[in-house]
Amino acid sequence: MILLQAAVGGLLLGAVYALFSSGLTLIWGMMNFINFAHGEFVMLGMYVALLVTWVNLGPEVFGPAAAVALMLLGVIVYMGLIKHVMRGPMLSQILSTFGLALLLRYSAFYIFKSDFRTLPDTALSGTLSLGGIYVSRAQLLAGLLAGVLALGMHVLLTRTALGSRLLAVAEDRNAAMLMGIRPDRMQALAWGLSAASAGIAGALMAIAYPFSPSVGETFALTAFVVVSLGGFGSVPGAMIAGFIIGLVEALAGYLIGPIYKDVIVYGLFVAVLWIRPQGLLGTG
Amino acid sequence: MLLEAQKVSRAFGSLLALSEANLSVGEGEIVGLIGPNGAGKSTFFNCVAGDLEPTSGSIRFNGVDVTRAPAEQHALLGVGRTFQVPATFEDMTVLDNVMVGAFLRHYRRVDAHAKAMEVLRLTGLEAQADLRARSLGTPGRKRLEIARVLASEPKLMLLDEALAGLTPAEIQRAIELVHHIHALGITNVIVEHIMEVILTLAQRVLSDVVNDPQVIEAYLGHRRHARRERRA
Amino acid sequence: MRPRWGSIVLWGGLLVYPLVVSFTDSGDFLQDVGASLVLSAIGACAWNIVGGYAGQVSVGHAIFFGAGAYVPLLAYELFQAPPLIGVPFGIVVAVAMAALIGLPTFRLQGHYFSMATIAVAELIRLVVGNWDLVGAAIGIQGPATPRAWWDLIFRSAVPYYYIFLAVLALTVYITWAMARSRFGYYLRAIRAGERAARSLGVQVRRTKLMALMLSAALTSVAGSLYAIKVGFVNPESGLGILVSVQMIITAALGGAGTLYGPIIGAIILVPLQSATNTWFGGSGSGLTYILYGGIIMLLARFEPGGFVELWHQVGPRLLRLLRARAKTERARAA
Numbered sequence: 001m002i003l004l005q006a007a008v009g010g011l012l013l014g015a016v017y018a019l020f021s022s023g024l025t026l027i028w029g030m031m032n033f034i035n036f037a038h039g040e041f042v043m044l045g046m047y048v049a050l051l052v053t054w055v056n057l058g059p060e061v062f063g064p065a066a067a068v069a070l071m072l073l074g075v076i077v078y079m080g081l082i083k084h085v086m087r088g089p090m091l092s093q094i095l096s097t098f099g100l101a102l103l104l105r106y107s108a109f110y111i112f113k114s115d116f117r118t119l120p121d122t123a124l125s126g127t128l129s130l131g132g133i134y135v136s137r138a139q140l141l142a143g144l145l146a147g148v149l150a151l152g153m154h155v156l157l158t159r160t161a162l163g164s165r166l167l168a169v170a171e172d173r174n175a176a177m178l179m180g181i182r183p184d185r186m187q188a189l190a191w192g193l194s195a196a197s198a199g200i201a202g203a204l205m206a207i208a209y210p211f212s213p214s215v216g217e218t219f220a221l222t223a224f225v226v227v228s229l230g231g232f233g234s235v236p237g238a239m240i241a242g243f244i245i246g247l248v249e250a251l252a253g254y255l256i257g258p259i260y261k262d263v264i265v266y267g268l269f270v271a272v273l274w275i276r277p278q279g280l281l282g283t284g
Numbered sequence: 285m286l287l288e289a290q291k292v293s294r295a296f297g298s299l300l301a302l303s304e305a306n307l308s309v310g311e312g313e314i315v316g317l318i319g320p321n322g323a324g325k326s327t328f329f330n331c332v333a334g335d336l337e338p339t340s341g342s343i344r345f346n347g348v349d350v351t352r353a354p355a356e357q358h359a360l361l362g363v364g365r366t367f368q369v370p371a372t373f374e375d376m377t378v379l380d381n382v383m384v385g386a387f388l389r390h391y392r393r394v395d396a397h398a399k400a401m402e403v404l405r406l407t408g409l410e411a412q413a414d415l416r417a418r419s420l421g422t423p424g425r426k427r428l429e430i431a432r433v434l435a436s437e438p439k440l441m442l443l444d445e446a447l448a449g450l451t452p453a454e455i456q457r458a459i460e461l462v463h464h465i466h467a468l469g470i471t472n473v474i475v476e477h478i479m480e481v482i483l484t485l486a487q488r489v490l491s492d493v494v495n496d497p498q499v500i501e502a503y504l505g506h507r508r509h510a511r512r513e514r515r516a
Numbered sequence: 517m518r519p520r521w522g523s524i525v526l527w528g529g530l531l532v533y534p535l536v537v538s539f540t541d542s543g544d545f546l547q548d549v550g551a552s553l554v555l556s557a558i559g560a561c562a563w564n565i566v567g568g569y570a571g572q573v574s575v576g577h578a579i580f581f582g583a584g585a586y587v588p589l590l591a592y593e594l595f596q597a598p599p600l601i602g603v604p605f606g607i608v609v610a611v612a613m614a615a616l617i618g619l620p621t622f623r624l625q626g627h628y629f630s631m632a633t634i635a636v637a638e639l640i641r642l643v644v645g646n647w648d649l650v651g652a653a654i655g656i657q658g659p660a661t662p663r664a665w666w667d668l669i670f671r672s673a674v675p676y677y678y679i680f681l682a683v684l685a686l687t688v689y690i691t692w693a694m695a696r697s698r699f700g701y702y703l704r705a706i707r708a709g710e711r712a713a714r715s716l717g718v719q720v721r722r723t724k725l726m727a728l729m730l731s732a733a734l735t736s737v738a739g740s741l742y743a744i745k746v747g748f749v750n751p752e753s754g755l756g757i758l759v760s761v762q763m764i765i766t767a768a769l770g771g772a773g774t775l776y777g778p779i780i781g782a783i784i785l786v787p788l789q790s791a792t793n794t795w796f797g798g799s800g801s802g803l804t805y806i807l808y809g810g811i812i813m814l815l816a817r818f819e820p821g822g823f824v825e826l827w828h829q830v831g832p833r834l835l836r837l838l839r840a841r842a843k844t845e846r847a848r849a850a
Binding site: 220 | 567568571573575616617619620621623624625626627628630631632634635636638639642643646707757761764768772802803805806808809810811812813814815816817820
C-alpha cells in the first residue's frame, strides 16, 4: 500500500517534471541549445510564489505571476544574451547560461538565505484519501495542473497557428523566413514559453514541497535526464519521460533510501546515454 | 572504376530525398553533376563522401565497399570533399588549416608543414599563410578548402559548388586550379549549377540524380548540342 | 621555441614571487595565496586541454580533481601509506572515469557530454558523501605530522609553491608539445568544425576521448597536490560544482585554447577571490559566485576568447599609441 502511495506521489511530481522539461526540450529542439539555467528558472518560480504570499495574495495568483515574471525573464535573456552567443562557439554558448545559472542561484542565496521554506498554509493543506491512498491535496493539485499545462503546451505547439510557426523555425530557419515568419521573434517567444513553463512548475511545486535556492541545481539535472530520456527536441517524449523519472525517483526513494533517489536517477541518465541515447521518442 | 555508386537511396523519415541514383567514375575523369536545388545532389554527394549513410544501395571506392563507412574512413581511403558552404577552420591560420589536411598522410610536424607549404604555393595562398581563415573572403575560403583537401593527397575530389558566388575572374582562376588538380592525377566530381562551368570542365556530365526528362530539358535550355550523357 | 619576452617575464616573476613577498609584512599569507594561484593555474591548464583546445566543455571536472584528492588520502587512512603513493592510483581512477563518461557521449552532440559531466560529478559527490569508508560528509584527513620527507608536510607555503610551480611548468610543456603535434591540430580542428575535421580523416571520437583522458590525468594531479597541501578533503571541497566552476572560469577568463590563458586567468582571479573573501567575510563566497556568474556571462557575450584575445585586438593599438607618445616626447626633448 505504501508502495502504491509512493508511486502516486512520484507520478504527481513527475507531472511537474514533465512540465518544466517540456520547456527545456523545446529550446533544445528548436535552437540546438541547452539552457543550463533552466533549473534556476524553476527555482525562481518558487520564489515568485513566495513573494506573492508576502503581498498577501492568494495561491491562485502564484501560477500567473510566475508565468508572467519568468516569461519576461526568458525573453530578456534571449534578447540580451542568447541571440548573440548562438552563432558563436560551443564554449560561449554553454558558458552563457551556465554563468546565468550561477548568477541567479547565488543571488537567491544572498537574498533569501539557504534555508528551506514552505509556503503558509492555505485551503490546499491537508490530505485526501483516494481509495486508501493518502495524497496531499497540494501535491495532487500541483501534479494535475502541471499535467494539464504540459499537455496544453503540446497542443499549443502542434495544433495552433502560433505553434506551427514555432515548429517551422525549428524545422528550417531559412524556409520559415521565406514564409514570412520572423525566426528571431519566434525564438524569443520560445524562450519566454520555456521559462514560463519552468516558472509555473516552480510555483506549483512551491505549494506542495519545501524549497530553497539550492533546488535549481537538482532540477536542472532532473530536466537533463528527462529530456535525454525523452529524446532530443521531443515534447511528448519529455512528458512521458517526466512521469517515468518521477516514478523511478519515488520508488527508488522508498525501496532503497531517500538519499539514493538522486543517485539512481543520475545513474539512469548514464545508462540511457550508454544504451539508448536517442531516448524514447527522439529523432537523434 | 574508381568510384561506383549503385542504386543509392536516402530517406529522411518519410521523405525520400534520393532515389536509386547511380554514378560511375573512372580514374582521371572529370565528371559534372548538375541539377536544380532540391534534386538530391547534395544528399547524393554526402552519401558518396560518407557524411550520410544511404538507406539502400551500395558505394564502392577503389574496390572497397564504403557504403556504411564513416567520413573519416573515406578520407583515409582517398576521398576528399569540399562543402557547399565553406567549412574552413575560421580561427586557425591558413597554414594551420592546410596542415590539418596534411597530417592525414604525414605524422610528423615538419613533414606536414612542408606538404602544407607546397600546397599553399600550388594554390596561390602562400602569401596569406599566417592570416586567420576568417579574414579571407568567400573566394579565398573556397580556395583554402580545396588546398586543405589537396594536402590530404586524395585520389578523388568531390567539389560541392566550389564555384558558386564567384566573379567571372575568380571563376577563371578556380577553373585553372581544377585543371591543375586534374593534371596531378586526381579524379574530380563536380557538383554545380553554373552550366558554363560544367561544360567547360567536365568531360562527362550527368544529370541522372534527376530522372525527370522535362526538368533536364528545361535546365539545359534548348542547346541540343550540349555535351551530355544520360545513364539510366 | 622562440622565447618571447612575455613568457620570460611571467616565469621569472613566478619564480621569484615567494622571495619578493617574504620581505613584506604579510609575507606568509601572500606566499600561501601564491601557492593557491599556481595550483589554480594547474587545474585550469588541465581543463583547457579538453575544454579549450578541443572545445568539449566539461562542467564536471571536479570528478577528476576529487579522484586525485581522495585516493592519496585514502591510501593514508586505510594503509598508513604516504599520500604520494596514492597519486598514480588517483590518476588511474580519474582516467577510468574519463573513459566512462567520454565513450558514450562523444558519439553524440556536444550538449550530452556537458550534461553528463554535471550529472556524473553530482552522482559521485552524493555517493561519496554517504559512504563511510571514504569519509562520508565529514571527509578524510591526511597525516597530521610528517613521518618522513615523503609525507610532504611543510609549515611554510614556500616548498609547496615550488613543487606546484614545477608541476605547472610540466603541464604547460605538455600542453605546448601537444598543441604543436598532429594530435593538437586535430583537437583544434574538432573545435573549429567537427564535420570538416571528419572529412579530413580526423577520428573525432577517439581524439576527443584521448584529450579528455589526458585532461583528467592532469586534473587528478592538481587534486592530489591540493590534498597533500591542505591535508584534508570532503565532498564539497573535492567534488563540489564550485571546483569545476573555478577551473572553467580561470581558463576562460584568461583565454581558453591558448597556452598561457589559464595562468593569466589564475593571476587575475585568485588574488581577486582572496580579496573578496577578506572584504565580505563569511558571506563572501556567495557574493564571489554572483560575481563569477556575471563575469562568465560577460565573457560569453562579449569576449569568449578571454584576456588573450582581448590583448590581440587591443594590444597592437595600445603599443602603437605608447610608441607614438614616446616618440613625441623624445622629439620635444631634443
